[in-house]
Amino acid sequence: MNITERNIWKLNNLPPMEYCSLARAQKLLNCELEDILHWHDIGAINLCLKLNPTPGILKIAVLSHQEKEVTSAFNPFTSVEAGETVWSQHSHIRSILRLEGDIPTMETLRGNTVTQFNVKVFASELWHPHCRNLMALLEAPDDILFENRLSMMLPDKPFVYCHFIPEEDERPSISLNRIYITSQAIEKIYAHSISARPMDVTKNPLLDQTRYIQQELTVLPQSEVLLEFIHYLVQSHTVFNEKLQSMAEPDKTQLFHHVLERLKEEGMLIENAQPDEGDIGSEASRESQFAGE
Structure with missing residues (x-):
């Protein structure tokens, strides 16, 4: 993949x-x-x-x-x-x-x-x-x-x-x-x-507060990663994404680990907060059971 x-x-x-x-x-x-x-x-x-x-x-x-x-x-x-x-x-x-x-x-x-x-x-x-x-x-x-x-x-x-x-x-x-x-x-x-998301734009020049400009530059990348993670969670559930049902478990695990690594790089996830593969497998089983119901 x-x-x-x-x-x-x-x-x-x-x-x-x-x-x-x-x-x-x-x-x-x-x-x-x-x-x-x-x-x-x-x-x-x-x-x-x-x-x-x-x-x-x-x-x-x-x-x-x-x-x-x-x-x-x-x-x-x-x-x-x-x-x-x-x-x-x-x-x-x-x-x-x-x-x-x-x-x-x-x-x-x-x-x-x-x-x-x-x-x-x-x-x-x-x-x-x-x-x-x-x-x-x-x-x-x-x-x-x-x-x-x-x-x-x-x-x-x-x-x-x-x-x-x-x-x-x-x-x-x-x-x-x-x-x-x-x-x-x-x-x-x-x-x-x-x-492929459009960038936020403003017609106003840098007359706004400098500290708000600083926040835009430093916080926005983390917000984008968080939005990507939320998007992944929604799309990863079998109720929303039928393609996930046919995906092999190793590919599911690899994709989930990739998203978690991105969150860690941006400082939004601490090291011990990452679930192990057993937890991921158990969660995948529960999702499959839920989808079957």
Whole structure:
């Protein structure tokens, strides 16, 4: 019985990469460049833009009771230090300076009190661009596309959102050789390609809360595996799947073990929770008896 390999890194005999170029992703996913740009433009995935050190304003919002976790990294306005602050593994910032005269604003968001700050920074490395028109890079390759707003990738701090606004004269240009894709986005595309399920899309750019974007990237693959497991349980019962009645017991056991291994890889099943083959055989016998009744 043929079972599709559901781990794209194992399929390509590679350890997982944090991110890679679009050309590399094309080979891994066996797709076209315009496919990847299209999935970004419709909001199914979020690509990344690599920045050289760029001055601008960082707009930060944090739940008010967690405010000190963020403000402790701010430097006085008169500081000349240029140390790097690690808020994200991929999105780098240096020289966090409070704007003179800036007064934090507070608002209510989804029932929570949120405090917003504006700070001066130099941003570099990988950030999520808000542009949802990357297909323009193929449609009009001679035109220059600039980015006005970017979001931090997977921040370590409890931000509601964290957006970077480059200075007007320092806006980064968007080019294909500066765009990268994360492993989470690659895994999401591959999971949907083998299941033939449509990807969730959004018309809104990255103006929503960064932490919700982070949850989408980290929790969604587990949810997909759980849905696959539920689908398997339904289809595996002889009442729903007549083909299972003619399947040999070793094939049933192999299929069930494959699903359990996927759940363990995603951290959704502990080691001692996996039933042994005797339990599986007993359960199969009970199902056959139930179907006979």
